[in-house]
Amino acid sequence: MANIKVNEVIGRIPTQLYVNGQWKDSSSGQTFTVINPATEEKLADVASATPEDGMAALDAAVAAQREWARTPSRKRAQILWDAFDRVTELKDDFASVMTAEMGKPLDQAYGEVTYGAEFLRWFAEGATRTMGNYYPTPEGNIQVVTIKRPVGPCLLVTPWNFPLAMATRKVAPALAAGCTTILKPAEATPLTSLLFVRVLEEVGVPKGVVNIVPTSSTPAMTGPMISDPRLRKLSFTGSTQVGRALLREAAQNVLRTSMELGGLAPFIVFEDADLDLAVEAALATKMRNMGEACNAASRFYVHESVAQEFTEKFAAGMSKMVVGNGMEDGVDVGPIVSARQLASVEELVERSVAAGAKIEVGGKRLDQPGFFFPPTVLTVEGADNPLLEEEVFGPVAPVYSFASEEEVLELANRSQYGLAGYVYTRDMQRIIRLGEELEVGMIGVNSGTISNAAAPFGGVKASGLGREGGVEGIEEYLETIYLGTPRA
Numbered sequence: 001m002a003n004i005k006v007n008e009v010i011g012r013i014p015t016q017l018y019v020n021g022q023w024k025d026s027s028s029g030q031t032f033t034v035i036n037p038a039t040e041e042k043l044a045d046v047a048s049a050t051p052e053d054g055m056a057a058l059d060a061a062v063a064a065q066r067e068w069a070r071t072p073s074r075k076r077a078q079i080l081w082d083a084f085d086r087v088t089e090l091k092d093d094f095a096s097v098m099t100a101e102m103g104k105p106l107d108q109a110y111g112e113v114t115y116g117a118e119f120l121r122w123f124a125e126g127a128t129r130t131m132g133n134y135y136p137t138p139e140g141n142i143q144v145v146t147i148k149r150p151v152g153p154c155l156l157v158t159p160w161n162f163p164l165a166m167a168t169r170k171v172a173p174a175l176a177a178g179c180t181t182i183l184k185p186a187e188a189t190p191l192t193s194l195l196f197v198r199v200l201e202e203v204g205v206p207k208g209v210v211n212i213v214p215t216s217s218t219p220a221m222t223g224p225m226i227s228d229p230r231l232r233k234l235s236f237t238g239s240t241q242v243g244r245a246l247l248r249e250a251a252q253n254v255l256r257t258s259m260e261l262g263g264l265a266p267f268i269v270f271e272d273a274d275l276d277l278a279v280e281a282a283l284a285t286k287m288r289n290m291g292e293a294c295n296a297a298s299r300f301y302v303h304e305s306v307a308q309e310f311t312e313k314f315a316a317g318m319s320k321m322v323v324g325n326g327m328e329d330g331v332d333v334g335p336i337v338s339a340r341q342l343a344s345v346e347e348l349v350e351r352s353v354a355a356g357a358k359i360e361v362g363g364k365r366l367d368q369p370g371f372f373f374p375p376t377v378l379t380v381e382g383a384d385n386p387l388l389e390e391e392v393f394g395p396v397a398p399v400y401s402f403a404s405e406e407e408v409l410e411l412a413n414r415s416q417y418g419l420a421g422y423v424y425t426r427d428m429q430r431i432i433r434l435g436e437e438l439e440v441g442m443i444g445v446n447s448g449t450i451s452n453a454a455a456p457f458g459g460v461k462a463s464g465l466g467r468e469g470g471v472e473g474i475e476e477y478l479e480t481i482y483l484g485t486p487r488a
């Protein structure tokens with residue numbers, strides 16, 4: 001794996017904007033630099049879209065909307081199938097670029113290619129099944145006919161942590177539904193998205209249907225688009241803070257919105273759990289993507305009767321993980337995505353320790369080039385410790401011991417976030433009780449793996465609005481239109 005020549009791969013990726021079927025420079029001529037967080041070396045300079053470029057992308061998406069909506073769904077589905085095949089063929093390129101620009105170990109990057117490509121296949125299958133309904137009203141006087149219609153041009157804003165999957169999870173259902181799109185990738189990771197758009201161009205997506213506008217001045221570029229009533233939908237994945245700001249902007253034109261925001265997933269281990277299985281899942285669910293996942297286990301609540309044993313085994317597992325450049329074989333934990341993100345992880349750990357947390361393993365950034373933070377476990381006594389309340393987005397795990405189901409439910413639901421939760425117990429009735437009462441959108445039951453294109457991904461409370469993937473995913477891009485006529 002390690003002998004992939006990433007510079008050659010990057011040399012083949014277009015670094016311009018793609019607007020109305022043309023690759024072009026920014027109208028200001030400006031670019032921004034993408035770096036490798038493992039080495040701090042430059043990978044590429046990418047065109048930085050201006051507000052005018054954003055509006056040109058919107059013009060193109062608006063112009064292409066009607067024709068794309070009228071394109072037979074079988075044809076739209078075929079394009080998505082072809083894109084699935086091509087992304088899969090290019091798995092080495094996609095995996096190595098993701099590792100280079102955001103740091104995840106190469107084997108995890110391959111995992112993301114499989115996961116990300118699956119959205120193309122899943123929504124290809126769904127494209128031909130967007131059906132309406134027909135029924136008479138109960139009074140028998142009106143015939144109700146419902147049809148599904150694409151919402152219209154969509155702005156899709158994605159984060160850096162899953163650069164391929166977050167793009168396919170939005171672009172695929174939008175195209176399947178018959179919507180045109182403008183993709184705005186995160187500044188740290190535009191190369192994966194540019195390669196993905198190149199694939200879409202290759203497989204014959206018509207001009208204007210997909211546009212990509214990376215930029216280093218995001219709000220200035222996205223603001224005018226969001227204010228323009230021709231834009232009909234905003235789908236955003238990122239922090240709750242930015243999501244809130246975008247919801248305010250979107251209110252102006254009453255835009256349809258999907259918001260996949262932050263998380264602070266509780267990982268709850270009861271006294272009857274299979275402890276070794278729980279430890280294994282805790283390691284995987286915490287450390288996948290270096291902890292930089294919205295559904296990463298963030299708060300470990302462990303029953304007091306097993307807390308010590310769990311913590312010892314968990315800390316031992318964490319300390320064995322190999323930290324390094326994700327391109328190298330045998331590395332489990334790559335760098336944090338940026339100097340800024342590393343500083344924020346470090347600062348949160350310091351505040352947690354100041355509030356009484358005890359470091360069991362890790363705790364300090366590594367003194368070497370690149371943005372490395374070691375796997376870290378802390379035992380926490382106060383239930384209001386900062387690490388139990390704020391999203392860390394890094395390889396840091398606070399463990400808190402609880403006494404009863406009632407107590408842990410109250411602790412878990414205390415957070416403003418409600419994305420994912422994980423529960424380890426053998427008690428079926430307890431599982432159902434928690435399913436009813438844990439305030440999250442997704443629950444892993446004796447499982448640390450919940451992401452799947454076929455399942456509805458999304459949160460409650462400040463973790464967002466809407467669902468991506470599953471049969472729900474395409475509905476986010478469809479309107480239900482009702483036609484009523486008197487019944488003869």
Ligand code: NAD
Pocket residue numbers: 157158159160161162184185186187218219222237238239240242243245246259260261262263293294295391393419459463464
């Ligand atoms: P971020 O909110 O800083 O940025 C996300 C995207 O929004 C980027 O493309 C960024 O350029 C853009 N953006 C930033 N400010 C903007 C503004 N004012 N207007 C318009 N766009 C703006 O988040 P991030 O640091 O890239 O990603 C990490 C966050 O994403 C975490 O909070 C994580 O939990 C969340 N996340 C959520 C999910 C989910 O499905 N719920 C998935 C992945 C990540």
